[in-house]
Amino acid sequence: MKLDTGSGALPRYIAVEGPIGVGKTSFTKRLAETFNYETVLETPEVNPFLERFYRNRRQAALQTQLFFLFERVRQLEAMRQGDMFNPVRIADFLLEKDRLFAGINLDADELALYERIYEHLTIDAPTPDLVVYLQAPINVLMDRVQARGISYERNIERNYLAELNDAYTAFFHYYEASPLLIVNTTEIDLAHNDQDFENLVRFLLSVKRGRHYYNPQPSII
Numbered sequence: 001m002k003l004d005t006g007s008g009a010l011p012r013y014i015a016v017e018g019p020i021g022v023g024k025t026s027f028t029k030r031l032a033e034t035f036n037y038e039t040v041l042e043t044p045e046v047n048p049f050l051e052r053f054y055r056n057r058r059q060a061a062l063q064t065q066l067f068f069l070f071e072r073v074r075q076l077e078a079m080r081q082g083d084m085f086n087p088v089r090i091a092d093f094l095l096e097k098d099r100l101f102a103g104i105n106l107d108a109d110e111l112a113l114y115e116r117i118y119e120h121l122t123i124d125a126p127t128p129d130l131v132v133y134l135q136a137p138i139n140v141l142m143d144r145v146q147a148r149g150i151s152y153e154r155n156i157e158r159n160y161l162a163e164l165n166d167a168y169t170a171f172f173h174y175y176e177a178s179p180l181l182i183v184n185t186t187e188i189d190l191a192h193n194d195q196d197f198e199n200l201v202r203f204l205l206s207v208k209r210g211r212h213y214y215n216p217q218p219s220i221i
Contacts, residue, residue: 010035010205011129014090015178017097018134018185019164020156021145026191027134028092031201040075040091047071051152053105057160061105065114069098069121076125095125100167104160128178130207135169136185138162181207183214 014031016024025041032039044050047067052060072095079089102114136144141161145153172182181204188196196216203214 010088012088013126013128014088014130014132015094015128016090016092016132016134017094017168017172019136019141019168020153020161021141021148022134022136022185023144023190024134025092027132027197028090030191030197032090034201035088037088037090040079040089040093042068042093043071044068054152054155057105058107061107062110062114065098065102065105065110066117068101069114069118072098073121073123073125076123080124080126091128094128094131095123097168097171100171101164104163104167130181130204131175131178132181132183132204133168133172133175134183134185134190138165140186141165179207179209180211181214182212184216188216 014037016028016031018024028039028041031037047064049060049064049067053064072093075091076095079091099118102111106114138158138161142156142158145156145161172180183200188200190197190200199216200214203212
């Protein structure tokens with residue numbers, strides 16, 4: 001499916017964010033296919049500590065977090081060093097969210113060590129031209145996590161997901177680095193419903209600056 005962008009230019013770099021299960025990677029891939037974006041995707045399945053983390057958060061938190069940090073920095077540095085004439089890009093993460101997870105998952109000593117490592121990394125992450133923050137309530141997130149059936153996610157606790165959701169809400173309440181589109185995905189299916197997807201994309205293309213909210217009703221097929 002291809003959508004007409006009208007007279008407006010596509011943002012050169014879009015970042016899609018949101019808590020586990022909200023559908024950010026599915027939306028990222030679909031948007032990339034629609035507009036021929038080059039994708040920069042998180043690959044949680046390559047983190048050798050992640051399954052252990054979901055079995056016992058306390059034991060594997062620091063290893064899991066540092067692996068993700070180094071991997072995200074590597075991806076963004078590769079993007080920064082790439083050819084500026086490449087097609088527009090879309091990522092399913094912001095680097096800043098790494099600290100959000102660290103604040104939740106690490107104890108005080110681990111967090112202090114993490115912050116020292118973070119501060120000594122050479123990070124020159126590009127600033128997105130648009131950030132899309134996908135939201136959903138906890139019951140919706142839990143249903144979506146269970147539905148996608150990823151084995152290492154079976155042990156995700158409802159309280160942990162609620163804590164993450166609250167942290168995302170607080171983070172984006174103050175976010176001003178890029179134009180921001182906040183999308184309530186509770187009643188829509190961006191992965192499988194063409195009308196839901198197309199309606200959001202048309203709205204997305206109208207966002208040039210500032211903060212915007214998108215609260216749609218489900219499309220009737």
